[in-house]
Amino acid sequence: MAGIELEGIRKSFGPTAVLKGVSLAIADGEFLSLVGPSGCGKSTLLRIIAGLEVQDAGRIRIGSRAVEGIAASARNLAMVFQSYALYPHLTVAENIAVPLRMRRLSGLQRLPLVGGLLPGSRRERAAIDAAVRSAAEILDIGHLLQRKPAQLSGGQRQRVAVGRALVREPEAFLLDEPLSNLDAKLRVHMRSEIAGLHRRLATTFVYVTHDQAEAMTMSDRIAVMLDGELLQVATPHEVYHRPADRRVAEFIGSPKINLLPAAIGGDGAVTLLGLPTGRVALEGQGQAALAGLRPEALHETRGRGLAGRVVHLENLGSEIFLHVAVEGLEAPLVVRREPEPDGSHAAPRLADGPVTLDFDARRLVLFDRQGRALPLRAAPRQDARPRAEAAHG
């Protein structure tokens, strides 16, 4: 087990800069997700940690050891590949045993027939068998040990790949989009299994994904990457509720965050389409800005608010998303609401129903024109909108 420290990692492929100076400290035993759209450099960063790529500049420490010049095979990291990369000619048991055989048996001892006769080899082989069996038990693939990868389903292959990683005790686990080839249901299931595995092993996990839901559900911290740069490294809660950058806010959360034009007054008071918000910006006074409101920060109201009409309704069973077109906004606002037990929420909405929206000002996030998040505080009591505060206070 070890923490991983990255300092100023740069990497270019030809003229394309893939990583533009990434610094990141991953604590020992932490589950950190590298998340970002495809092509943002997250996989490259993981491969550089693994030693499969060499960085152009920057330093990496794993534990207390600087690993520059140390080959991937000697870094004692385990990796789960997106394609699983199982050895197709070996059985499940043999696949899982490979890392142990490579480390514990000498080249001679690994030879097919002769190897078994060498001194010490039999004992070592028995120990490897036991380790393979216990790894297989953990992953519930004990009954598949004699199969070849081609005879397994995607989910089973994925487990074998994880088994091959956890059979020894690596300094850290590197997972490169391990769930992206699974169907949606299995993906959700494996999410909790991998999180459980992390709790059980208490080893550092670095998990690369483009799926923000995976990152949100499993991680201790999320590192959001875009265009070769880290935009924010924080807990899932913080990344979701206090995004440091507009792009982070847009990438995390489904449905996407609503972005509305806002104005910051000379005194810092923030208004949204002319409505006072009861929030005061500590920077950027007198500027135009962009306000972000998550779908759950918006709700219908009978009072004053943003007038619009419902253009679409998404019923997910447990929650309803209303798409509301509001005068002066290009894209409809997405509003989350609880379904009514009698289903009465559904009928009138589809018929172009008029609706007035209010928002929870405490959940408002504000970005300047460069997309940087601006700090906010509540306005002094007399400026606040008593109704909104009362509704959610």
Add this chain to the structure above:
Amino acid sequence: MAEASLAARSGARAEAPRALAAALRRRQALAAWSLTGPALLLMALLLIGPVAAVALLSLTDYQLGARSLAFVGLDNYADLAGDRVFWTSLTNTLLYVALVVPGAVGLGLGVALLIEAGGSLKSLYRAVFFVPVMATLIAMAISWEFMLQPSFGLVNLCLRALGLPGHNWLQEPDLALPVLAVIGIWQLFGFNMVLFLAGLVSIPRQLYEAAAMDGARSAWSRFRLVTLPMLGPVLLFVLVISAIRSFQVFDTVQVLTKGGPAKATEVLLYSMYAEGFEFFRSGYASAITVVFLVFVLILTLVKARILERRVHYG
């Protein structure tokens, strides 16, 4: 009433599909035969027919150009069993195969690995090593004859320049067959190399990365863990093709040694040629051919039965 008519109707409905299915099957059978027919006809004419004819001839005393022939049963095979030249020829052929197959396969694989690992000039090397495959072997054999010529041949000149003794390569009984094997390897390995290169390219890179993560540090352990098993099907094919092609050795023997010195390079196909077309004993030559075909058949069966079970096909 209504129920009865309903039952009758459903009965009729059950009949109709059965008849339809039978008609469909007939149509499919007809289509199958008409599609495979041309190929079957050609195979019968060009492959199965001649082989059957040779097998039949091997049971007769037919002589090339003779107007009549007599059935002699297995006499030809009995003669073969007692013929010292035949046994020498068979041993020589097997020895030649035993030298050429490992040489041509090993060298082909080695060169392919080197080319694949190297950076630039890949296609140049590929072309250079493939040239012997494209050249006419008879013409190449003549070039080799001059290179191996004892007094002014290039090989001996080079050896002498290095202060080493030269040899009469093709006239010394202990040397002639190995020299022919070297020429055989030279001619064959480029072909194997190209097949191995194709096989190497199709190995997923991620397997090598997985091997590195799993702690395979040396090139040899990566080769054992990934390359060799993934090349399994190609290796099997190359082994069998190389074996069959070295069983067919004839051109170099005909041009360079004519089976000499003292039958040291007498091989199966050369014996067959000599018996059939120099001594005109076609029946006897057919028996040798049948023996040759049996070996080729055995190789094919070995490929199909024993090796394929142990080779992984991705």
